[in-house]
Amino acid sequence: xxxxxxxxxxxxxxxxxxxxxxxxxxxxxxxxxxxxxxxxxxxxxxxxxxxxxxxxxxxxxxxxxxxxxxxxxxxxxxxxxxxxxxxxxxxxxxxxxxxxxxxxxxxxxxxxxxxxxxxxxxxxxxxxxxxxxxxxxxxxxxxxxxxxxxxxxxxxxxxxxxxxxxxxxxxxxxxxxxxxxxxxxxx
Numbered sequence: 001x002x003x004x005x006x007x008x009x010x011x012x013x014x015x016x017x018x019x020x021x022x023x024x025x026x027x028x029x030x031x032x033x034x035x036x037x038x039x040x041x042x043x044x045x046x047x048x049x050x051x052x053x054x055x056x057x058x059x060x061x062x063x064x065x066x067x068x069x070x071x072x073x074x075x076x077x078x079x080x081x082x083x084x085x086x087x088x089x090x091x092x093x094x095x096x097x098x099x100x101x102x103x104x105x106x107x108x109x110x111x112x113x114x115x116x117x118x119x120x121x122x123x124x125x126x127x128x129x130x131x132x133x134x135x136x137x138x139x140x141x142x143x144x145x146x147x148x149x150x151x152x153x154x155x156x157x158x159x160x161x162x163x164x165x166x167x168x169x170x171x172x173x174x175x176x177x178x179x180x181x182x183x184x185x186x187x
Contacts, residue, residue, distance in 0.1 A: 077123075078119075078123050081119045081122060081123070082116070082119055084115070085112055085115050085116045085119060088108065088111070088112040088115065089109070089112050091108070092104075092105055092108030092109055092112065093105070095108065096108075120164075123166075124166055124167040125164050125165070125166050125171065126164065126165050127162050127163070127164055127165075128140075128162065128163035128164060128165060128170075128173075128174050130156045130159040130162075130163065130174040130176050131156055131157075131158065131159045132155065132156065133155070133156050134154055134155060134156070135154040135155065135156055135176070135178045138170070139163055139165075139170055139173055139174065140156060140163070140173055140174045140176045140178075141163075141173040141174065141175050141176065142176055142177070142178045143160060143175050143176065143177065144177040144178070145177070145178050145179075145180050146177055146178075146179060146180065147179075147180045148179040148180070151179035152179065153179060153180060154178060154179070155178070155179045156174075156176045156177070156178060156179075157176075157177045157178065157179045158176065158177040159174055159175070159176050160174075160175040160176065160177065161174065161175040162174060163175075
């Protein structure tokens with residue numbers, strides 16, 4: 001079906017005929033326009049998706065690089081704190097070689113050990129108490145058991161190597177000797 005519009009011009013009286021399509025052709029044109037709009041929208045969405053994927057990949061790579069760098073330099077603060085302790089140990093050894101004064105060496109090493117423990121404490125490292133304590137397999141590792149009458153059964157008699165906690169998590173267990181001694185006293 002065709003609809004015909006007639007327009008008359010004021011001057012020449014000529015008639016202009018415009019044809020406006022209605023029916024299947026108009027519907028097809030409308031669908032083609034909508035399809036073209038949807039294709040453009042799909043293309044734009046696809047480009048946005050590709051950019052988002054690229055951004056995500058770049059983020060992953062950057063995060064991995066930052067993590068690797070963090071791990072490489074994570075101990076930097078602790079090492080800076082430990083270096084003066086090492087300096088003091090070296091000074092003590094040099095001084096004792098020069099003067100052959102071993103009492104000064106012992107005193108210097110003792111002070112350096114205290115400084116070292118203070119440094120570890122700053123970073124959340126604490127020694128585990130063992131001698132005289134009840135044996136706890138979560139923090140103690142028994143390497144020997146002795147028949148000791150002065151101690152209750154399962155009491156730590158001797159500490160061979162100190163254990164340490166890092167922020168309340170076991171870093172290294174204590175190596176201990178445990179008593180088989182007398183049965184626990186009645187309370």
